[in-house]
Amino acid sequence: MTPLINCEDVWKIYRIGDVEVQALRGISVTIEQGEFVAIMGSSGSGKSTLMNILGCLDQPTKGNYRLNGVEVGHLRSDQLAEIRNQQIGFVFQSFNLIPRTSALENAQLPLFYRGRSLKEQRTLASAALQRVGLRGREHHSPTQLSGGQQQRVAIARALVTSPSLLLADEPTGNLDTESSREIMGILEGLNRDGITVILVTHEVDIAAYASREIVVKDGQILSDRATKRRSQVVGA
Amino acid sequence: MQVFVWLTVVTALRVLVRNRLRAGLTMLGIVIGVGAVIAMVSIGEGAKQAVQKQIASIGTNVIMIWPMATTIGGVRGAQGGAITLTVADAQHLKKKIPILVDTGWVKRDVLQIVNGHRNCNSPVQGVSPSYISIRDWPIRSGGSFNQADMDSAALVALLGQTVVDDLFDPGEEPIGALIRIKNVPLRVIGILSPKGQNTYGQDQDDVVIIPFTTAERKVFGTLFLGTVGGIFASTDRAEDLPDAVEQIREVLRTRHRLQHGKPDDFTIRTQIELGKVQEGTSQTLTVMLLAIASVSLLVGGIGIMNILLVSVTERTREIGVRMAVGAKRRHIMMQFLIEATTLSVVGGCIGILLGVLSARLMTVIAGWPTIISGDTVAAAFGFSVAVGLFFGLYPANKAARLNPIEALRYE
Numbered sequence: 001m002t003p004l005i006n007c008e009d010v011w012k013i014y015r016i017g018d019v020e021v022q023a024l025r026g027i028s029v030t031i032e033q034g035e036f037v038a039i040m041g042s043s044g045s046g047k048s049t050l051m052n053i054l055g056c057l058d059q060p061t062k063g064n065y066r067l068n069g070v071e072v073g074h075l076r077s078d079q080l081a082e083i084r085n086q087q088i089g090f091v092f093q094s095f096n097l098i099p100r101t102s103a104l105e106n107a108q109l110p111l112f113y114r115g116r117s118l119k120e121q122r123t124l125a126s127a128a129l130q131r132v133g134l135r136g137r138e139h140h141s142p143t144q145l146s147g148g149q150q151q152r153v154a155i156a157r158a159l160v161t162s163p164s165l166l167l168a169d170e171p172t173g174n175l176d177t178e179s180s181r182e183i184m185g186i187l188e189g190l191n192r193d194g195i196t197v198i199l200v201t202h203e204v205d206i207a208a209y210a211s212r213e214i215v216v217k218d219g220q221i222l223s224d225r226a227t228k229r230r231s232q233v234v235g236a
Numbered sequence: 237m238q239v240f241v242w243l244t245v246v247t248a249l250r251v252l253v254r255n256r257l258r259a260g261l262t263m264l265g266i267v268i269g270v271g272a273v274i275a276m277v278s279i280g281e282g283a284k285q286a287v288q289k290q291i292a293s294i295g296t297n298v299i300m301i302w303p304m305a306t307t308i309g310g311v312r313g314a315q316g317g318a319i320t321l322t323v324a325d326a327q328h329l330k331k332k333i334p335i336l337v338d339t340g341w342v343k344r345d346v347l348q349i350v351n352g353h354r355n356c357n358s359p360v361q362g363v364s365p366s367y368i369s370i371r372d373w374p375i376r377s378g379g380s381f382n383q384a385d386m387d388s389a390a391l392v393a394l395l396g397q398t399v400v401d402d403l404f405d406p407g408e409e410p411i412g413a414l415i416r417i418k419n420v421p422l423r424v425i426g427i428l429s430p431k432g433q434n435t436y437g438q439d440q441d442d443v444v445i446i447p448f449t450t451a452e453r454k455v456f457g458t459l460f461l462g463t464v465g466g467i468f469a470s471t472d473r474a475e476d477l478p479d480a481v482e483q484i485r486e487v488l489r490t491r492h493r494l495q496h497g498k499p500d501d502f503t504i505r506t507q508i509e510l511g512k513v514q515e516g517t518s519q520t521l522t523v524m525l526l527a528i529a530s531v532s533l534l535v536g537g538i539g540i541m542n543i544l545l546v547s548v549t550e551r552t553r554e555i556g557v558r559m560a561v562g563a564k565r566r567h568i569m570m571q572f573l574i575e576a577t578t579l580s581v582v583g584g585c586i587g588i589l590l591g592v593l594s595a596r597l598m599t600v601i602a603g604w605p606t607i608i609s610g611d612t613v614a615a616a617f618g619f620s621v622a623v624g625l626f627f628g629l630y631p632a633n634k635a636a637r638l639n640p641i642e643a644l645r646y647e
Contacts, residue, residue, distance in 0.1 A: 057560060057640050078564045085562020096557045096644065100254065110561040118239060157561065 274591025362451020
């Protein structure tokens with residue numbers, strides 16, 4: 001079975017004026033289908049750059065990145081968009097819902113770009129909202145929802161296309177402890193259902209939900225180890 | 237794709253309704269531009285048709301010859317001031333120039349016309365019977381006069397509609413009535429069909445027509461016997477008009493013994509020339525007004541571009557999210573193009589309504605003839621679509637070229 005993610009000596013080099021910034025310096029990592037991985041690191045460590053590359057928002061300067069066996073390093077922007085649409089779901093720290101647009105329509109968005117019929121969009125989106133526990137909130141706009149609820153809408157949006165990979169960038173960064181626990185619970189549940197979850201965070205107790213912890217520092221992998229799941233520890 | 241376009245239009249309309257004031261102000265340029273185009277073109281078209289009707293009212297393939305100013309002792313007289321054309325000229329022209337179907341002549345004066353206790357001051361035209369046929373002037377009721385009336389200087393008259401209205405009570409029968417001009421009693425034998433205004437804006441129906449001989453011998457006075465105020469001629473075919481004009485000029489110059497180098501003592505005008513002059517004027521006007529309207533369309537388009545650029549900046553993060561969940565560049569491009577076009581089309585539709593309304597108003601209040609053609613409305617609509625697409629292109633392209641990572645990070 002091909003691994004979901006296979007990075008081989010991935011470099012990312014930015015050029016800002018005359019200064020060359022090496023954001024990633026030879027990252028090699030393999031992530032199998034169904035894993036729950038936390039990528040940790042302080043700010044400036046390169047973890048965001050790594051996530052952008054894993055999420056096909058950016059492409060490596062050097063090295064290979066194969067997603068589901070497909071080399072994405074040379075794809076055009078439209079092909080990357082298609083991969084993001086079909087295989088990857090994003091959850092951001094600041095929710096990034098489209099303002100003044102209902103929860104349902106926000107969750108529909110990826111299907112909208114896939115050209116599905118309106119009826120199909122609605123059915124799948126409300127199913128996704130139901131899965132994150134937002135039944136009955138379909139027609140609320142983001143401002144009518146709490147932070148935790150907004151993040152759940154974002155998760156529903158990420159889920160709606162049944163992606164193989166869910167990328168969560170500091171998903172609890174803007175949430176209180178209670179909401180954080182709920183959101184992590186949802187991600188955990190999704191992982192149990194077989195979705196690969198990659199979590200980017202700098203909080204140790206959030207990273208503890210994952211079963212594998214990759215620490216990035218100065219653009220390189222500092223450590224990569226399996227951990228005991230927090231839920232198993234706490235029994236929550 | 238259809239689902240995409242349709243949903244994007246719905247979204248664009250929702251954005252528009254949400255930012256009513258902003259959208260309204262943005263559309264104002266297009267509204268005014270399209271409204272102005274519609275109003276101007278309909279006024280121009282109306283004027284053109286009115287002019288064409290006036291030109292047609294002269295008759296068919298008509299050549300008009302007027303006496304020209306002459307210079308006597310260094311003093312140049314006014315046009316028509318000298319009496320250089322005669323009945324003999326008219327008859328001679330017909331004999332000499334075979335392509336002329338007929339020639340007619342007319343002499344006019346403004347006189348008081350009396351019927352019982354009512355009177356009016358109107359132009360009285362003494363004409364040859366051929367004049368009436370050349371001018372295509374049908375008789376609405378009663379009859380016309382003929383050569384016998386002409387020979388005997390019969391005391392008969394044809395009245396234009398305006399004169400009838402002035403001299404007779406409603407329901408009173410004008411035919412057979414006796415009217416008096418300078419105390420000469422004349423029997424009304426016919427009423428002319430209304431012709432409306434001529435190209436100079438004069439009421440052509442404010443007229444009394446009597447036989448030329450009657451006018452000359454009994455009504456106007458015998459001064460300048462045999463001279464005429466104008467000669468009218470017609471040809472069978474419109475193509476013959478320029479040729480006929482040349483021949484008339486030659487014949488008249490010879491007859492008037494004008495030496496080489498001396499100016500004509502008459503002016504020749506054809507219906508076609510008159511039409512061209514008038515059409516030229518109204519065309520110039522239309523082009524000028526259209527130019528002004530185009531400028532306001534341009535300004536409107538720039539307004540749309542401006543607000544879209546603002547919108548792209550405001551919604552940078554939204555664009556980033558859309559790209560992250562799988563929007564391709566063309567999706568983002570289309571979204572903003574559709575928003576721009578929605579703005580300009582809604583503005584255009586309001587403008588069309590406004591233009592039609594103001595054209596109507598112009599007709600009702602100022603009495604200007606206006607014509608609103610489907611072509612004009614379709615063109616205006618097409619223009620607003622084009623303005624939206626054209627001026628939306630730059631902002632849409634700017635949005636589509638955003639880098640998703642930077643867009644997502646944009647504050």
